[in-house]
Amino acid sequence: MTGMLDNDTLLASDSGEEVRVTGMLGAGGQGEVYRVQTPGGDKALKWYYPACATPEQRAIVQQLVARDFNDDRFLWPTAYVEGANSAFGYLMDVRPDRFKGLPALFKRQLRTTPRALLTACLYTVEAYQALHSRGIAYRDISWGNIFFDPDTGDVRVCDNDNAVVEGDSSGISGTMEFMAPELVRGDSGATPGTQSDLHSLSVLLFMLLMNHHPLKGRKELAIHCLDEAAEQRLYGKEPLFVFDPDDVTNAPDPVEQSTVLATWAVAPASLQGLFTKNFTTGLRDPAARVRESEWRDALRAALDSVVDCAHCGRQNMTEPAQSTAGACWSCGSALILPPRLVLTTPPPRAERHILLHRTSRVHAHHLVPEPTRHDYSDTTLVAELTEHPKKPGRFGLANRSDTVWTGTRSDGTAQEIAPGQTVPLRSGLELVLGEGTSGARGVVRAK
Known part of the structure; x- marks a missing residue:
């Protein structure tokens, strides 16, 4: 694939960094994208077609770079790059292959x-x-x-x-x-x-x-x-x-x-x-x-309410907080709703319903009434469902946070669950998940 820029072409960003073209990644309606080497590692360079390299587009790119919008969900313009004859482009992170x-x-x-x-x-x-x-x-x-x-x-x-x-x-x-x-x-x-x-x-x-x-x-x-x-x-x-x-x-x-x-x-x-x-x-x-x-709010609730079909194992979306579900979309078997965790956040009070399955987890965003960002990765893990190693079918909630939880059993007795420990899940159990690194706390009830 040949493009406007040859391999080993040398350019410079607006901050003075050397930019060396190493290969072409693709092309679109406005320009071509190249892999380039910079002092900060490999980056992607979008280079505009001459017809699209207008003064208006240049101003937009320079303004976006100046905003320094640091959000890993966006392949945001990080540096302006100019070439000969008013040609220009911008640097951004390379999109990983898993996307x-x-x-x-x-x-x-x-x-x-x-x-x-x-x-x-x-x-x-x-x-x-x-x-x-x-x-x-x-x-x-x-x-x-x-x-x-x-x-x-x-x-x-x-x-x-x-x-x-x-x-x-x-x-x-x-x-x-x-x-x-x-x-x-x-x-x-x-x-x-x-x-x-x-x-x-x-x-x-x-x-x-x-x-x-x-x-x-x-x-x-x-x-x-x-x-x-x-x-x-x-x-x-x-x-x-x-x-x-x-x-x-x-x-x-x-x-x-x-x-x-x-x-x-x-x-x-x-x-x-x-x-x-x-x-x-x-x-x-x-x-x-x-x-x-x-x-x-609707998408989070739906995500926490996905059910695995007991017959074929396929995932099914269900209506959050409902006590019954329909049939599996794949095999037609009746869906059986599992027990749920009901988590209540601090004021302004909000209630989260998490249907339990073998990979159920509680994350930091579940403990916040109005989270600015949801994150289901391991880095935000607070608790996860675990199966008893010697008693198949018996599950508990493992403390994956860095603080001690306090729990109240259905008979009114109290207990503490240290980081790394697991508490058996029984109906009526109430847990207070500590503040820890998330800066929030919530009350979990098993139902």
Whole structure:
């Protein structure tokens, strides 16, 4: 593969660091991406095509670099690099190989799980929430700008050079399939920003969980030529949710679009409700779109309520806090809800329900009423379910924190659980998880 820059080309960043091109990683609509060597290690260099290397784009890149947005979920521009004849680009971290593109997911070329997909959705929501909280609109949220780890759900957001300060009208408006209807129509006064980002984000979440676009039903199948005019009608002038409760004219075709019928049927009602709100009222009123905090809370609750089918072992999403569940999506067997931990946070009081399975864990974010970031990795582990080594089927909760827990049994007697110790789980047990490094505490009840 040949590109604009040859191997061993020497460039310099705005901070004076030497940048040596070592190979080409890929190409996109705006430019090419190269692997480069720098004094700080290997980096990726995005180099713009001449037609895209405009003064406006240069200003956007320099502004993004100056913001020094340090968030590991984003492949953020870290340094500006300029070449001859007004050519330029920027440095960013290299995307690790474990992160895969969404097209492979939609083509069913990746093996993943409902837990990983829900985690990816939750992490994606919080990533964009972090960006929006700094007054930056992404403007081009789409399937092409998100990569995820199909095993863990970790995400990386790329192509961040399209992000601008809220209210800045320069640059692109987005990808048609993900653009808010008012932008597709070109309504007077409509500009890309956080409100339009909320629509794009909801489309992305729907596609991640349902493997289908929320506006592509029978109306799309009836289009003989999906040209720009047809897309404007489908996404802007006449957008209609495939599961609109009041208008079924764009419902999925049971033969051609059976996948979304199946995935929607097994989605928790709480998530269905948010999607319905966003793609009915939210299509007409940008102010009514689902906020990141709503998605965050609903996705976390759904993630903590995933159940393993006792018959086939497949993971199933269930409605949080409900006492009954339906049938397994894979084998059709009745789902049996396991015991749950009910964790109550300090004021402002919030309740978390965690269904118990063999890999159940309590993390630091479970102990915080309004966590700014959820993290299901080992680094935030507070407690985990463990099976008794000599008594199969008997489980306890192991203290993985650095503080002593206090417990009260159902008969009123007290006990302490030191770091590394395990307390048997019995109905009526109440545990106070200590503050420790998380800076929070919570009360856990076994039910």
